[in-house]
Amino acid sequence: MQNEQYNKLFLEAESLEVSKQVENLFEQQIKNWPLATGGYSSLASVEVKKFEFDNFSIEAHFNPGRIISSSAKVDSKSIKERLCFLCPKNLPADQKAIRLIGDYLLLVNPFPIFNKHFTIPTSQHTPQQIKTEIENVLTISSMLGKDYSVFYNGPKCGASAPDHLHFQAGNFGFMNIDNDFAALSKSNGKVIFETNDLRTSLFSSCLRNFVAVESNNISAIVNEFAKIYSALSAEDTEEPLMNLICTFENVWRLLVFPRSKHRPTFFFEEGEKKILISPAAVDMGGVLIFPREEDFAKVTRELIVEVFRQVTFSDIEFQKLADRLTFGKG
Numbered sequence: 626m627q628n629e630q631y632n633k634l635f636l637e638a639e640s641l642e643v644s645k646q647v648e649n650l651f652e653q654q655i656k657n658w659p660l661a662t663g664g665y666s667s668l669a670s671v672e673v674k675k676f677e678f679d680n681f682s683i684e685a686h687f688n689p690g691r692i693i694s695s696s697a698k699v700d701s702k703s704i705k706e707r708l709c710f711l712c713p714k715n716l717p718a719d720q721k722a723i724r725l726i727g728d729y730l731l732l733v734n735p736f737p738i739f740n741k742h743f744t745i746p747t748s749q750h751t752p753q754q755i756k757t758e759i760e761n762v763l764t765i766s767s768m769l770g771k772d773y774s775v776f777y778n779g780p781k782c783g784a785s786a787p788d789h790l791h792f793q794a795g796n797f798g799f800m801n802i803d804n805d806f807a808a809l810s811k812s813n814g815k816v817i818f819e820t821n822d823l824r825t826s827l828f829s830s831c832l833r834n835f836v837a838v839e840s841n842n843i844s845a846i847v848n849e850f851a852k853i854y855s856a857l858s859a860e861d862t863e864e865p866l867m868n869l870i871c872t873f874e875n876v877w878r879l880l881v882f883p884r885s886k887h888r889p890t891f892f893f894e895e896g897e898k899k900i901l902i903s904p905a906a907v908d909m910g911g912v913l914i915f916p917r918e919e920d921f922a923k924v925t926r927e928l929i930v931e932v933f934r935q936v937t938f939s940d941i942e943f944q945k946l947a948d949r950l951t952f953g954k955g
C-alpha cells in the first residue's frame with residue numbers, strides 16, 4: 626500500500642490521550658461512515674432474553690447484523706479465495722483508524738455487538754495467534770482503560786479472519802461476566818496460585834470452566850499466561866483452542882476460556898434442526914449471539930447449557946488442566 630494512502634487512514638490529533646482518540650474516532654465514524662451509522666442504529670432493535678443461573682446470568686441476543694461473522698467460512702480454502710477485510714489496503718474508503726502500539730490499529734467495527742465495538746488488527750497480514758502477542762493484549766487493555774474489555778478469539782474458535790492477527794474491544798459492562806466476576810470469584814473461584822502481585826484462580830460449575838489471572842505486574846501475568854498456554858497445549862504444536870477477555874482497572878484481569886471445539890453440532894444441521902450460533906469470546910463472556918430470528922425463538926436454558934457443554938472444557942478436561950498447572954506449585 627502507498628504510504629500516502631495508508632497515512633490517510635488516520636485521524637489527526639495523535640497528541641491526545643488514547644481514550645480521547647478512541648471516542649473521537651467513534652464519533653467521527655458513526656457520523657461520516659454510513660455503514661457504521663446503520664450498524665450502530667440497528668443495535669436499538671436487538672432483542673434480549675436473560676437467564677439467571679446460581680451466581681451469574683447469561684443473555685441471548687438476536688442480532689441479525691452478525692450473520693456474516695457467525696456464518697463465516699474459516700477453512701483455509703475459503704480464506705485464500707477472499708480478500709482479507711482487515712488488511713489496510715482493503716478497508717472501505719470511509720474507514721478511519723488510530724494507531725495503538727507497534728503495528729496495531731484500532732478501527733470501528735461496523736457490524737457491532739457492543740454499543741461501542743472496535744477491531745484491533747495489526748497493519749501486516751500475519752496469522753492470528755496469541756503466543757507472542759499476550760503482552761500487546763495487556764498493554765492495549767491498559768491503554769483503553771477501565772471503560773473497555775479487550776478480547777481475543779483463537780483462529781479456530783471464533784475469529785472470522787484467522788489469517789490476520791487481531792483483537793477486539795467493547796464497552797465494559799456489556800458482557801455479563803464483567804459485573805458477575807466479583808460474586809462468581811467468591812462462589813465458584815478457587816485460587817490455585819498466589820504471590821504478592823499475582824493470583825490465578827480456576828472457575829468451575831458456571832457452564833464454562835475458565836481460568837482467571839489477576840495482577841498489576843505485566844511481566845508476571847505474561848509469564849503466568851505462558852504456563853497456562855503450555856499446560857493447555859500439552860503435546861500439540863497448534864495453538865490450543867481458547868478465547869480471552871482482558872480488563873484493566875489498576876490491575877489486569879485476564880480470563881482464559883479453554884475450548885474443546887469451535888461450533889456446536891446444531892450449527893452443522895440443516896433445516897429445522899439447525900441453530901446458527903458460533904461461540905466466541907463474547908459468548909464466553911455471557912452474551913450468546915443469535916443472528917437468525919428463528920434460532921433466537923428456540924433459545925431455552927437447556928439450549929444454553931448444551932451450547933457451553935459442547936464447546937468448552939468438561940470437568941474432567943479442566944481437572945487435568947488444573948493438575949498440570951498446580952504440578953510443582955504445591
Ligand SMILES: [Zn+2]
Nearest residue numbers: 709712750789
Ligand atoms: Zn489481512
